[in-house]
Amino acid sequence: MAILEVKDLTLRFGGLEVIDTLSFDVEEGGIVSLIGPNGAGKTSVFNCLTGFYRANAGDIRFRNESIMSLKPHKITARGMARTFQNLRLFKQMTVIENVKSGMHCRTREGALGALLRSAGQRREEAEIERVAEECLAFVGILEHKDRLARNLPYGDQRRVEWARALATRPKLLLFDEPAAGLNYDEKERLIDLIRRIREELSITIFLIEHDMGLVMKVSEKVVVIDYGKKIAEGGCAEVQSNPKVIEAYLGKEDEDGN
């Protein structure tokens, strides 16, 4: 069963079609990758899915419900979380405060509770703290929780973002180039983490990635786009041998070198 269905999605900037009648599904419990050369429109697809761009035509159904006209925060509340291609941490805040942001849509206490410090509010704060720590432990950086996020090494900052996304308790997690800037060891741990997220937390994963090695290692299905159009879809081996993909990617793989 598909957790996410995209049908004939079209997005135009000015006269330019950034996404052109794109259709694909993401199966529940799967790990699916979206690949394509630079400028193929991958991040635009993510932005449409998460509500940051309003698509011009088509339909996006998440858990059997259209989310085309929803605002980003509503989509997150429905169980779709994302990370950003360039780190988008809350730089003036500590690691754990960053992760606590994910719990916002799962909690409800407002100004009055805070002012009176009601029992419900204190209980909820404790719960937020617990979940945030749990998520940090899951990605393995709990010991840094009270440091300022911007003072962490790059690889750890990435992990803060993952923990933050996990704290929204998603059903579907969108990773936008999670391996960018990571070294070999960190990539290996990322692969492990992606698998553990799926196995232990039963979260479906949809990722954009340039690193073909990583994509081929973890994905069960790959969707390939170029100039906003889908050019191939299927298993790793199937896609790799597709002539259209080779043509679109030729030279690109050499550059990446791994």
Added chain:
Amino acid sequence: MDLFDIVTQQIANSLILGSFYALVALGYSMVYGIIKLLNFAHGDIYMVGAFIGFTALSLLVGFLGDGWLGISASLILSMIATGFLGVGIQRLAYRPLLSAPRLSILITAMGVSLLLFNTVMAATIGEYKAFETGLGFEGLDFGNIHISYTQIVLVLATALLMVALTLFINKTIYGKAMRAISIDMDACRLMGIDVNKVIALTFFVGSALAAAAGVMAGVYYGSIHFFMGFIIGLKAFTAAVFGGIGIIPGAMLGGLLLGTLESFGTQLSWIGTEWKDVFSFGLLILILVFKPNGLMGRTEIERM
């Protein structure tokens, strides 16, 4: 006066008022375009420009007289002096803060404003200075409408300054550098553009234009005082945002439009003088809500 007379006269009024707004708005807009600073002190620069012009004229009057010759000379002197003042302020107060949080530099601008305002207040003991010139009320009469030669000359001078500015921005290497810096300052640094020099030049031009407006206002209205920059600063700021801040033709359009709105707002009996400011600010808010980047600003991709 019949309706036609009133409308024609108010159009003439709005041209004058709009010219002053536009000249001051240009300075706001240029500075904002290049370093994203709302230069709160700009209204006070206009005021200082008027005082420099006043001083220059009182010194020159013995040699050049108080007619157009003396006025033009003091106008140019004031533009140059005020331009350098703008550069000095930029160099001392704003440049050290280019990479600081935006609000700090905004507060600095307020500090500069207080400084200029209070210095002139202390120097003039808070008194109004009569800006006396040899210009009379003579002009062209069309029935009930009277347009003085002074008004005509001022509007023409404003137009001339704007044409010169447009040519400068579009045709010269410095103008191109200004536009490039407003798009991406870091890239310009990498390309070997002397960013500091171009920023200084922007302040020079912006301040000189404000000084021109200040001197012209002094000549036209016949009196200057230390807080003359406050209201026009506020209005010009509004005009700059109105047209799309950071966009040169936008500032001109914004100034003229705001002038027109105010003139006709004053005339309409259901608005009147008491409510005209509510009217112009209200309209500004509406425009920003529906067209958030101003009249001539580029629209960005629709976001939800």
Added chain:
Amino acid sequence: MAANDGSGAAVARRTGLAGVEDRLAAFFDDRRHRYAVFAALILAGLLVPRVGSNYTLEILTNSFLYIVLCLGLNIIVGYAGLLDLGFAAFFAVGAYSTGILTSTFGWNFWLAIPPALLFTVIVRVIIGAPTLRLRSDYLAIVTLGAGEMIRIIARNMKDLTGGASGLIGIQRPSLFGLELNQISHYYYIFLALAVLAVFASDRLEHSRLGRAWKYVRDDEDAAEAMGIDRVAVKLSAYIIGALFAGLAGCFYAAKMTAISPETFQFMQSIMILVAVVLGGMGKIAGMVVGAMAMVLFPEVFREIGSMRMLVFGLILIVMMIFRPQGIWPDRRH
């Protein structure tokens, strides 16, 4: 503060001072120390009327008023990162509502407070809601325009507000039969308001809502991706910040017995903002220091007369160049 490299360097240059500052910061990091100092300050505040003259009380009352206003604006500018140049408008709405309800309609002062706060919220929502999608610079001009509009409306609606001369003869309230007509009464009232405002700010800052304000301030897109409704969060910051000002306005009207549009001019909004930035945005202790500095400065320097605002301008510039983060900034390690 990603971009304060310059200021960091400036701090490092003055190692002597920076050392003291670090030790002070470490001292105040301990919650118990903070509470102890706060309690000592309140105690000292309670004792001042026994030794201070009416003049001292008047000035301190003014600074307490400013503390409340600064803490309110701090929620909007410091926590939520929304530049507001028309904050005095909400101060005005609170003051005028109370003044009109008590003097024109004969309401009891204490009963007039809830509707006055309600008006403040309504005005805030009318002005704030449509502008929330705007970029920060545009927000600045819109709030500026809106603030001026409120003042002009107050000036023009003569029958209700007394026009340019303002409302005069506002009744003084009584509390448990005691008529509040001495400066010392208002001293205690505003001291209590300031303490309350400090407590409220502290609790809000460390709550779910307070964090949400800061998320939106740091990165709106990321906050939205985390499921935070940025419009609702910003609006809540607007409303709560305005409530501080509205409440201060209620008591201000009672204290002054006469209010006029001049008190709520653009310059007033600017002065509050300057106090906030001077003190150190986002830091409660900074607001207290900033507000005190703002009120005491012109009083202490009364002797230099008209030059004092000139000096004040200079201080602002020098301060921003060498210490843009404010006197007592939000220090994170």
Added chain:
Amino acid sequence: MKKIGLVFAAAALATCLAAGAALADIKVGIMVPTTGSEATYGKDMENAVKMAMDEINAKGGVLGQKFITTTADDGCDPQMATAAASKLTSEDVTAVVGGYCSGATLPTLKIYADAGIPFVITAANSSKFSDMNPGNAFLVNAIGSFQVETAVELFKKQGVKKLAIVHQGDGYSEDLASLTQKKWKELGNEVVAYELVNKGEQDQSALVTRLKSKNPDMVFWTAYYADGGLLIKQLRQGGYKGKITVGDGSTDAKLIQIGGKATEGVYALANPLPEFLTTGQKFIADYKAKFKTDPGPYSALTYDGMLLLADAIKRAGAVDRKAIIAALKKTDKFPGLSGPVTFTDKNLLANSNFVVLQVKDGKWSLVK
């Protein structure tokens, strides 16, 4: 910690100042704006008080005691004014002279009343003082309604049918404008325009066109000279041919300087300016000699106020605030520079002292 230090410093300063007042001196507080846009007027008034004080002290003072003064800046702002008033009460002044801006002076009445301090107001003259006066304040300047009477007389004499009124949106000028409007309408006449000019806004051409389109016989400017000069100039420049009158806030040589030739023939309502008073010439000469500048529009009144206070103390027979207030109330035709001073039961000036002036050959001259 720094702030506590400051607080105590301020407190100590205030106590020191209070203790410093020697018992043998009578301390008079001067509350005027010495900063902000109205600072010039404040300085004029401060000078006038000091001049009167020096003259009295030179003659041996009152009841064997000499006067000293202390000035508090009200900045023409209500908040600053209450602080200034508290400062003066803390310094234990015997009486206060001053009060320029009505809006800033009104909230201080209660503070002086609570302390029982007599307050001689020499410039502020909003009609609201009659309702707000707790009994210790005395207005030496005639309140707005007297000025309105003089104005209406003038308009009638000039055969005015259609009147246009322009004010500046501050308490003083709006008060005068609305009182005039009311009175003029009560007399069955027409007010064709009731307008406002923002303080400091230079361009008034749109307003001029609006006024012209209403075709008034007389434009009455109720606010201050600075913007008044501009309005008159632009009215004439815009081709307005009717008559113009300005209120007492504009009666200043600067109006003529700013307005230039356009002010020729303009009428003005004024408090008695020293130059038109028989006793005034000596005052002007003395003032100029002492301060190297011309007296301002409220200097003579303020000078009178200080002399009146000294007279009241003499009549009271003791430096006792209650007795001074009682003596001030009983003032009967005190011979001031600007005319005799007697108070109504509300402590307002009993008789109008307004005169009509007109600009002739670039100078103010008395009409009739």
